Amino acid sequence: MSRASAALALGASLVLACGGGGGGSADSGSARGSVSPAASEPASYALGRTPEPQEIAAWDLDVNPAGVGLPSGRATAIEGASVYAAKCAICHGARGEGVAPNPPIVGREPREGFGFGRDPALVKTVGNYWPYATTVYDYLRRAMPQDKPGSLTPNELYGVTAWILAENGIIARDVVMDSLSLPQVKMPARDRFVRDDRLTTPGFK
Amino acid sequence: MAGSPDDRSLTRRELLVSTATALSAAALLPESDQAALGTQPAEPAIPADPTKAPGPPTSAASARSPFVQMARTPTGAIAGSSLAPIHLMNGTVTPSDLHFERHHAGVAMIDPARYRLMLHGLVDRPLVLTLDELKSFPSVTRVYFLECSGNGRAAYNSPKPELTPQLIDGLLGNAEWTGVPVRTVLREVGVRSEATWALAEGGDAALLSRSIPLEKLTEDSLLVYAMNGEPLRPAAGYPVRLLNPGWEGNTCVKWLRRLELISQPNMSRDETSKYSDPLPNDTARQFSFVMDAKSTITYPTYPVQLTRRGWIEIRGLAWSGRARITAVDVSTDGGRTWTAAKLQEPVLDKALVRFTHSFQWNGERSTILSRAVDATGYVQPTLAEFRRVRGSGTNYHYNHLRAWTVQADGRVVYEAAP
Numbered sequence: 001m002s003r004a005s006a007a008l009a010l011g012a013s014l015v016l017a018c019g020g021g022g023g024g025s026a027d028s029g030s031a032r033g034s035v036s037p038a039a040s041e042p043a044s045y046a047l048g049r050t051p052e053p054q055e056i057a058a059w060d061l062d063v064n065p066a067g068v069g070l071p072s073g074r075a076t077a078i079e080g081a082s083v084y085a086a087k088c089a090i091c092h093g094a095r096g097e098g099v100a101p102n103p104p105i106v107g108r109e110p111r112e113g114f115g116f117g118r119d120p121a122l123v124k125t126v127g128n129y130w131p132y133a134t135t136v137y138d139y140l141r142r143a144m145p146q147d148k149p150g151s152l153t154p155n156e157l158y159g160v161t162a163w164i165l166a167e168n169g170i171i172a173r174d175v176v177m178d179s180l181s182l183p184q185v186k187m188p189a190r191d192r193f194v195r196d197d198r199l200t201t202p203g204f205k
Numbered sequence: 206m207a208g209s210p211d212d213r214s215l216t217r218r219e220l221l222v223s224t225a226t227a228l229s230a231a232a233l234l235p236e237s238d239q240a241a242l243g244t245q246p247a248e249p250a251i252p253a254d255p256t257k258a259p260g261p262p263t264s265a266a267s268a269r270s271p272f273v274q275m276a277r278t279p280t281g282a283i284a285g286s287s288l289a290p291i292h293l294m295n296g297t298v299t300p301s302d303l304h305f306e307r308h309h310a311g312v313a314m315i316d317p318a319r320y321r322l323m324l325h326g327l328v329d330r331p332l333v334l335t336l337d338e339l340k341s342f343p344s345v346t347r348v349y350f351l352e353c354s355g356n357g358r359a360a361y362n363s364p365k366p367e368l369t370p371q372l373i374d375g376l377l378g379n380a381e382w383t384g385v386p387v388r389t390v391l392r393e394v395g396v397r398s399e400a401t402w403a404l405a406e407g408g409d410a411a412l413l414s415r416s417i418p419l420e421k422l423t424e425d426s427l428l429v430y431a432m433n434g435e436p437l438r439p440a441a442g443y444p445v446r447l448l449n450p451g452w453e454g455n456t457c458v459k460w461l462r463r464l465e466l467i468s469q470p471n472m473s474r475d476e477t478s479k480y481s482d483p484l485p486n487d488t489a490r491q492f493s494f495v496m497d498a499k500s501t502i503t504y505p506t507y508p509v510q511l512t513r514r515g516w517i518e519i520r521g522l523a524w525s526g527r528a529r530i531t532a533v534d535v536s537t538d539g540g541r542t543w544t545a546a547k548l549q550e551p552v553l554d555k556a557l558v559r560f561t562h563s564f565q566w567n568g569e570r571s572t573i574l575s576r577a578v579d580a581t582g583y584v585q586p587t588l589a590e591f592r593r594v595r596g597s598g599t600n601y602h603y604n605h606l607r608a609w610t611v612q613a614d615g616r617v618v619y620e621a622a623p
Contacts, residue, residue: 119597
């Protein structure tokens with residue numbers, strides 16, 4: 001059977017199955033009898049309900065590069081240091097150097113260029129690879145610390161974010177991070193990220 | 206589970222109760238622990254002549270033969286993966302309990318009665334659905350492959366002769382998925398014209414999130430609740446996951462709890478610091494969603510040793526996230542000459558395809574490779590071409606040719622040569 005005729009046969013059997021209610025016709029000319037076409041899709045299936053604003057707010061925790069989603073609160077790296085030491089250092093090291101199997105989160109090598117594609121020995125950190133500072137806050141808020149995600153207050157999150165950025169030499173230790181200043185931080189790798197061109201360019205990309 | 210069938214010390218009722226208790230207790234365990242239960246030393250009662258004694262009675266669920274050993278490679282990590290034994294599988298459907306896993310904060314255990322899916326953001330009518338409500342929408346069933354874009358890393362970064370297809374490409378599965386097209390649900394909420402992406406977020410302890418272009422979601426993405434005929438297993442995202450056909454597995458967010466329509470990508474951790482591909486020109490490719498065409502031989506491969514000369518059937522898998530596979534070429538002389546392999550029908554779009562090729566092995570050292578071609582004309586690249594274009598330090602989407610060498614003694618090893 002060709003693919004086309006197989007598809008036709010499959011389609012016919014589906015219609016037959018759907019129209020099973022009309023399949024009992026005694027019409028001697030056709031075992032199938034008359035079959036109605038499937039109903040068109042309704043304007044709405046009228047399922048579900050409208051969420052309350054507080055329901056949306058409870059889950060809508062994402063932060064984007066423009067800073068949309070950042071809560072009120074503020075902290076410096078100096079203030080965040082004690083939070084980091086108490087809740088993060090056990091997995092990421094006292095200075096963010098990493099504790100196996102967790103890789104470092106602090107480090108700026110290579111200072112020049114962005115040779116990760118050429119050199120498999122280069123280790124990616126927040127300082128040398130992450131393109132947006134807001135992602136640090138977003139990720140910490142979602143997933144850290146791993147044994148107690150969602151437990152840090154906004155001030156603690158701003159503090160740990162500031163500490164990581166300061167240890168990477170991106171901001172000063174006394175600079176306040178809040179919903180206005182964090183999106184203004186330009187990460188060293190910001191301009192290194194390019195959109196996927198594989199489908200729009202011929203050949204192997 | 207409760208003694209051999211001829212264990213007279215248990216009454217039938219006791220057997221039923223203890224089996225039910227063990228089943229319900231096992232159901233509460235993470236799958237890794239369930240697997241551990243299943244791998245306890247089996248003491249199968251195998252009669253000398255099975256035609257002379259009746260076997261065990263019917264049961265609630267079938268187990269594999271005690272003679273069959275198929276297992277993933279769990280590491281015990283909360284943020285980690287386990288690879289599927291693809292070299293031990295036949296055909297194209299991955300058994301659900303052996304489908305690969307990749308979790309970022311363990312397997313979320315979700316009570317379906319408390320499950321909610323929320324759609325909000327740039328929509329006219331925000332919506333919350335229960336699981337029952339989601340399952341009430343018109344459903345579709347499709348076969349698609351699912352692959353982690355980190356698949357192949359072991360062979361690229363640290364090749365060695367003792368690599369199995371499982372260790373190289375085991376972050377790969379193929380299943381029949383049932384769910385609701387995302388576009389069906391988006392129609393309900395009224396997507397505003399300024400929306401161009403949606404943030405898909407899981408309800409796991411990582412709240413894993415990915416920004417997905419609206420164009421894909423309205424094209425063929427599914428809100429999946431069943432896999433191979435049964436509800437999703439927890440490791441696969443129970444009760445609901447997103448499935449973006451042909452796209453990297455990480456975008457197919459498990460335990461999906463939220464779709465927020467947005468006008469720019471969120472730049473989440475898993476679409477910036479992870480799942481981006483460094484290139485040799487000092488950039489990193491971002492939002493590299495599509496899985497390029499790829500194939501791998503699954504037999505004969507390490508640790509197989511051929512024990513007799515003559516005809517063998519080379520078997521393997523091919524797949525492409527771009528389009529349907531149209532051809533797989535096989536070489537048995539290290540890539541000098543190629544022959545078209547047989548593709549097992551039906552060949553489905555964005556699904557695994559089984560290919561076979563008869564090969565007369567005469568005892569000589571032979572390097573065997575496969576090469577996939579898809580309907581866009583895309584040809585799976587050589588390792589040398591891959592390394593030249595992507596660089597030695599690149600990450601993800603390792604789709605270069607895989608080669609194995611059948612040595613003169615019949616042993617088969619992974620061939621790391623370009």
